[in-house]
Every structure is written in C-alpha cells, then in structure tokens.
Amino acid sequence: MATIGYARVSTTDQDPQLQLDALSEAGAVRVFTDHGASGSKADRPQLMACLDHLREGDVLTVWKLDRLGRDTRHVLDVISELTERKINFTSITEGLHTDGPMGRAMLTIMAAFAQLERDTMIERTRAGLAAAAQNGRRGGRPRKVDDALALRARELKSKGISAQEIAMMLGCSLATAYRHLSTPT
The missing domain is CATH 3.40.50.1390 (Resolvase, N-terminal catalytic domain)
Structure with a gap:
C-alpha cells in the first residue's frame, strides 16, 4: 500500500x-x-x-x-x-x-x-465580455499604433522614409510598421 x-x-x-x-x-x-x-x-x-x-x-x-x-x-x-x-x-x-x-x-x-x-466563472466571464463589447471595448492586447499614427506612418512613407526609420519614430516593431503601411487609407 x-x-x-x-x-x-x-x-x-x-x-x-x-x-x-x-x-x-x-x-x-x-x-x-x-x-x-x-x-x-x-x-x-x-x-x-x-x-x-x-x-x-x-x-x-x-x-x-x-x-x-x-x-x-x-x-x-x-x-x-x-x-x-x-x-x-x-x-x-x-x-x-x-x-x-x-x-x-x-x-x-x-x-x-x-x-x-467553474461553470459560474465561465458564465460571468462571457457576460462581462459581452457587456464590454456593448460599451465599445474589446479585449486583447492594446494597439501599439492607433489610427492617427498609422496615417502618419503612411505620410512618412510617401515622403520616402524607410519602414525601419518609421518603426523607430513610432516606437513599434518593424513588423507593426509594415502592417500599418500596407493598410489602405
């Protein structure tokens, strides 16, 4: 035993x-x-x-x-x-x-x-997420670059500034800069 x-x-x-x-x-x-x-x-x-x-x-x-x-x-x-x-x-x-x-x-x-x-916890979480969505809030990681900064990035790109320099100016990664540069206005 x-x-x-x-x-x-x-x-x-x-x-x-x-x-x-x-x-x-x-x-x-x-x-x-x-x-x-x-x-x-x-x-x-x-x-x-x-x-x-x-x-x-x-x-x-x-x-x-x-x-x-x-x-x-x-x-x-x-x-x-x-x-x-x-x-x-x-x-x-x-x-x-x-x-x-x-x-x-x-x-x-x-x-x-x-x-x-456990079931009650799941139910409360879902209700909280639904209430937040109704109030215009969404979960997830906060955006590093908002719409105004994305517009600024596209303006800088049109002036011939490289994506790497734009990323440094915005304080974001190169991948984030590319993502916002490829987004249409």
Missing part, C-alpha cells in the same frame, strides 16, 4: 510547489504532475500515467479536488474506477476520502460544487 500523489497546474508558468509540499507532507512516495493542463480535459498525460501506476490498496492523494478535474462526470468516473480497482482516494484540502459511504457521498457533492464553480 502506497500513497501516490497527483498535482496539476493550469498554465506552464504556474508553480505546483504548494501542492507538492502538501502531498509530501501527506506521505506521498511518488507524485505525478501535469503542467499546463486544464482540469476540464480528461486526457492529461501525467494523470493517465498516475492512474496506470496505481495498484490495489494504494491511495491516490490530491491537494484539492479540482486538481483531479473540474467536470463532475469525469471526477466521479475516476473515483468509480479507483473504487472498482480497490484503490482509495483522498483530497487533502477538503478532507475527503473514499474510506466509507459518507466519504463517497461527500466526494460526489464536492465534485458537483467544483463544476458549478
């Missing part, structure tokens, strides 16, 4: 160290870590490797339930598979475990709340 840990961070620039420390403290003898893997995706290389590695009597431990997955169906499918294989599951933060019927029931409820939280 071994405690095996699974950690996940959604983006490659996030640091899983908090999870790794908690899993180590919980007695994990091996930890599988996915970097840049969304919890909404079932196909995560390290999760698949972790599930393949687990043996009867082992305990799969995660720092928080949403590290295993954000989709209730997926989380419950994984837990069901583990139960069939006689592998226990523990979530450190929520104190959830599959040692008995109450633990499994609480796990089902917490998985549903994790999905509700």
Whole structure:
C-alpha cells in the first residue's frame, strides 16, 4: 500500500510547489504532475500515467479536488474506477476520502460544487465580455499604433522614409510598421 500523489497546474508558468509540499507532507512516495493542463480535459498525460501506476490498496492523494478535474462526470468516473480497482482516494484540502459511504457521498457533492464553480466563472466571464463589447471595448492586447499614427506612418512613407526609420519614430516593431503601411487609407 502506497500513497501516490497527483498535482496539476493550469498554465506552464504556474508553480505546483504548494501542492507538492502538501502531498509530501501527506506521505506521498511518488507524485505525478501535469503542467499546463486544464482540469476540464480528461486526457492529461501525467494523470493517465498516475492512474496506470496505481495498484490495489494504494491511495491516490490530491491537494484539492479540482486538481483531479473540474467536470463532475469525469471526477466521479475516476473515483468509480479507483473504487472498482480497490484503490482509495483522498483530497487533502477538503478532507475527503473514499474510506466509507459518507466519504463517497461527500466526494460526489464536492465534485458537483467544483463544476458549478467553474461553470459560474465561465458564465460571468462571457457576460462581462459581452457587456464590454456593448460599451465599445474589446479585449486583447492594446494597439501599439492607433489610427492617427498609422496615417502618419503612411505620410512618412510617401515622403520616402524607410519602414525601419518609421518603426523607430513610432516606437513599434518593424513588423507593426509594415502592417500599418500596407493598410489602405
């Protein structure tokens, strides 16, 4: 019987160290870590490797339930598979475990709340983007060269100034200067 840990961070620039420390403290003898893997995706290389590695009597431990997955169906499918294989599951933060019927029931409820939280966040984000669009704002990176500067760039080009010099005058990259020089007036 071994405690095996699974950690996940959604983006490659996030640091899983908090999870790794908690899993180590919980007695994990091996930890599988996915970097840049969304919890909404079932196909995560390290999760698949972790599930393949687990043996009867082992305990799969995660720092928080949403590290295993954000989709209730997926989380419950994984837990069901583990139960069939006689592998226990523990979530450190929520104190959830599959040692008995109450633990499994609480796990089902917490998985549903994790999905509700994710769905609500997506809904709020979409509503915010729609409201911003109605107010004339759009997302994305701010433009380096506005319409007035683009017009100025075309005027400078018509006077024989090179694209490289125009880019330096506008404080933008050569590619940006070319993009605005090729845009019709």
